[in-house]
Amino acid sequence: MTDASTNMRLKLPIVCFILQIILIILFGVLVQYDHEVDAKKWHSHNHSDYDNDFYYRYPSFQDVHVMIFVGFGFLMTFLQRYGFSSVGFNFLIAAFALQWATLMQGFFHGMHGGKIHIGVESMINADFCTGSVLISFGAVLGKTSPIQLLVMALFEVTLFAVNEFILLSVLGAKDAGGSMTIHTFGAYFGLIVARVLYRPNLNKSKHRNSSVYHSDLFAMIGTIFLWMFWPSFNSAITAHGDDQHRTALNTYYSLAACTLSTYGMSALTAHDGKLDMVHIQNAALAGGVAAGTAGEMMLTPFGSMIVGFLAGIISVLGFKFLSPILEEKLKIQDTCGVHNLHGMPGILGAIVGAVTAAVASTDTYGDGMADVFPDVATGDVEASFQGIRQAISLAVTLGMALLGGLIVGFIMKLPVFGAPPDALCFEDSIYWEVSGNKLLFFDDWLNYSGKKTTKIIKYFINDSKSPIKLVVY
Amino acid sequence: MTDASTNMRLKLPIVCFILQIILIILFGVLVQYDHEVDAKKWHSHNHSDYDNDFYYRYPSFQDVHVMIFVGFGFLMTFLQRYGFSSVGFNFLIAAFALQWATLMQGFFHGMHGGKIHIGVESMINADFCTGSVLISFGAVLGKTSPIQLLVMALFEVTLFAVNEFILLSVLGAKDAGGSMTIHTFGAYFGLIVARVLYRPNLNKSKHRNSSVYHSDLFAMIGTIFLWMFWPSFNSAITAHGDDQHRTALNTYYSLAACTLSTYGMSALTAHDGKLDMVHIQNAALAGGVAAGTAGEMMLTPFGSMIVGFLAGIISVLGFKFLSPILEEKLKIQDTCGVHNLHGMPGILGAIVGAVTAAVASTDTYGDGMADVFPDVATGDVEASFQGIRQAISLAVTLGMALLGGLIVGFIMKLPVFGAPPDALCFEDSIYWEVSGNKLLFFDDWLNYSGKKTTKIIKYFINDSKSPIKLVVY
């Protein structure tokens, strides 16, 4: 079932070992504990233990961590025969990406005397960057080899760090929850990669590009964990105190409102007035994406709920009407519909952030302005200009994502990376040892009935294309 | 498969949009950030960031959040064909209820100058109130439409807030973990609703009102998350310091003891000395319910373990002997056995709380009395009278639940809400797009064998009542 090109026997070990050894060397040369992690530095100052940033951010970090590994991983298990790859490749590329992101992000905004200083905040940022790669993964899910995904992660993390640096450090934009840096970037990057990797004959695997009952339930594990912990995601790196508190609260209400509009739109648009699991699994999360930029601002619960409400509507409409157009007209085969969950809601979030920033006033923020919009607080810029910065940041992000995705897509297209053939997309067994699970019922039978059946079933497992013989005593 | 009355094409969107738009308007008019969430107010005072209540309660909030969405949601996936609805409707009504609860609870005890002030504590309280609705959901699981559930949530949240106000503010009772306000109220409210919605011909769906292997494993995800995080649930809104610490610890030991008595009772009562998943999934949690009132008191680990031990025994006996009687004699079809998990253990918890309060003394509590029993600390009331308050609170809760459930049950009975017919209860496909997953094996076959088979299988899928033809080459 596996031909030479897709055989990972040598390719995957070589790539994994080389990447990991390079990472280890670079960490050895460049990375140090920051002053809150280092035994000597921490104790050389006089402070209480609870001043350590660990206690402000570690619980949020763990929630983010769950979103990255359980949330994204299981959300993609909806495919009937791609569960191992969904969770397993998510696991692999995330484990690589978070290490590489530590270096790339550290290089751009963590250098102190030639060394990258790391702690809980850099861990959160590394997970954030990883999330962006996993969003792109969703667009190409089922059509790529693990090596292609590692290559994508290698380049995407780098470009993510550059884009993040431009937005936050050069342009002075705010994007705590990453509507732009994470969601918009990850989605459009992945969509362009999917365009470059377009497969005209993907319908050969069409019968596998769908869910079954249990796979949809596994996917709901991912959905619910993403939904629950999104308030922690958006608030994880905001300023201490009211900022983290406010961001979590805004996201909480945005998601709740989004869920109701998603259910309403799903019943309205889906066949025969029935709810569509694809909408529930994805669109209900759009409220978190759309609150990613403005969540830390004085958006008010009222504003948050309007944002979430709109995000859910846009997302379901995208799944229903836009995705087919993307595939037919633009030749973008977006497996998980990341354009509907991360793309459009990310843009919405960016716009909401720009508008909310533009109307910020000392009346509303008081001395808290310094945390949310430091440049406005110092008087360096007007709030309206901060809004413009945010808008420019969205444009830059889209440009970086489209251009980056184009280049990286062509790199990923190189035949050496062992992409699956059209007829074996969305299929675990090409990269994974898969027991004869699809024959569970037969398998049971096998244990109770005679040799003859056994023989035939083995035969069926080994050569599934041949007609089935059913032995009836 | 769907007739006009159960078709949600228009009904569900209309209900979701109207409810959400009303919520948004009311939030716009009535709701404000509290002083720990608002940028201006927080910075107008001089305090350290770690004084912000966010750091005391947010980790507990997230644990409670997981219980509400993963815990309750997956606990109910034990039904073989109702997994989408269990997780999905749980998700929908919880997302609505937490918004509505913010308003109702705020109206009764969060008003400041005509505005409802919200923060992490109000988020926890909103999730608590939502939990009560989800308990009632368990009693009517499989026999109601999503619209009926939203209607139930609308009214139940309102009555919950009234009852909570009477107990905590008027009667001065203590009920941090909600043995009374959440569990007893939710359970008896739901049971009466189930009584009003009694279906004499429910046996038409009998073959679906049971579990299969994988659905029981999904349910265990819910059970285990509820069990693990229950200490956070009971301690989430207790006073800072020793109170949160003590409540979590008491609940931890109560649950551990409950688990052993549950396993013992299950083997003792179940068929052929085998363990029954229904008992493990539910009764093992009774120890958390029963520690909901006294958990914050000086119950001691010893007392907590006795409470948990008894709760497990009562709960298993309820499943074994009481549930059949409820169904046959009282015509209460309690799908999830909420009477055994939340009803009786809730009453036990209320009684334990009353007794523990009655024997409270300054010898035991010292200056900590002010946190647990403020009125006793100030000398306004005797500890014994505090015990009486607790007992009266249980009676009030039962009265509110029974009367409320009766009225709301009849409202839910209105034919317009699209309840499923008796023959299609416990069936996802009436409200959800369900792929032909039950034919997974066939489906696979289909991909490998000839046209003829294909045709027959389609036929089988489209009209499952017709006899099956099996093509053997």
Added chain:
Amino acid sequence: MTDASTNMRLKLPIVCFILQIILIILFGVLVQYDHEVDAKKWHSHNHSDYDNDFYYRYPSFQDVHVMIFVGFGFLMTFLQRYGFSSVGFNFLIAAFALQWATLMQGFFHGMHGGKIHIGVESMINADFCTGSVLISFGAVLGKTSPIQLLVMALFEVTLFAVNEFILLSVLGAKDAGGSMTIHTFGAYFGLIVARVLYRPNLNKSKHRNSSVYHSDLFAMIGTIFLWMFWPSFNSAITAHGDDQHRTALNTYYSLAACTLSTYGMSALTAHDGKLDMVHIQNAALAGGVAAGTAGEMMLTPFGSMIVGFLAGIISVLGFKFLSPILEEKLKIQDTCGVHNLHGMPGILGAIVGAVTAAVASTDTYGDGMADVFPDVATGDVEASFQGIRQAISLAVTLGMALLGGLIVGFIMKLPVFGAPPDALCFEDSIYWEVSGNKLLFFDDWLNYSGKKTTKIIKYFINDSKSPIKLVVY
């Protein structure tokens, strides 16, 4: 299907009730709240609420709690027909072990004036000790009755507490994440028990000692939760401030590096260059085990990644080459391969800890030395000697585990405990009520077709050994 000896009708209730009642009595006599949990004691001192250890450790405790109940529980659901027992027995023995561990550990290092003082730290330690028992459970998974497991837990917890006391209190070793006390001890204890319980005819159940598609996905839930929360596990009881921060960070990078080497080695060694779920589910976690001792030390991210990288390689090689030898030559049937996940990586972690301790210097640790190596800080011992202490601790742990496992294995072998026969190992239905789930497809059919089929299927369910008749209309 159940004969007298394996029937739990009376045995299990008796054991559960006796154990729990003894626990309750001992808690009543011996256990008290510590000064941070007790209302009077806490308020008798003048301190801020955030000084309460609850806020430093409770989030970590909950992460550890998830690892114990969801992590270990679901990791073992990979067996196709043992999911109920994997999660269910894990649940039962953990609930017992954490209570018993509170007493045993308290007896050795928690006594104050004849009383055992408990709080969040003792809860974490109790969960740690429980983890050790669950590791041993992995070695005998599928071949033991719940009573045998409770007996094992009873003795293993006791020996764990003795060993822990010798290491930490007598020898003055450091082992915050338990590479020695938890992983090495639990693994070798379990392996020796497995040796004593060796079954020459286990191949009678061979067809059940494997996974199916969905069971592997359930197992991944366990794997991912263990992987994500391991940083909390290793840092849960380290000193406040930089120590917790550093331990979490070291573990985070160790696990990431381990994941890449695991994927590489799996593709290199597995059949046909395909990834093996067994490796991914287990070996990817070895990085957490190996960072259990040195994680709190100034290991540096560089060092942590090397440790994790090696742990992954060792673990996969163990599964591939060592496990078959253990079974054939040493007659150790290690169901979950705990030797590869906990045994060898635990020893690696102990050695890394000894070396890292031996090279500790004030240059590196500054005043932080007092937290990590108090005796070195006071000058009582040289760092090099601390390294020797660590090495001796490993030897002691191995000795205690091997000797203890030998004795306890023979106790567990007593016929009265109701072990399953060789032909019914790895089978839930011997101890659990199991619905006819293996016949899901038939079951559905049953609902649509005639009486005749029904009869035959019932017959099939009741006596699965008889040949199957398939009715074709």
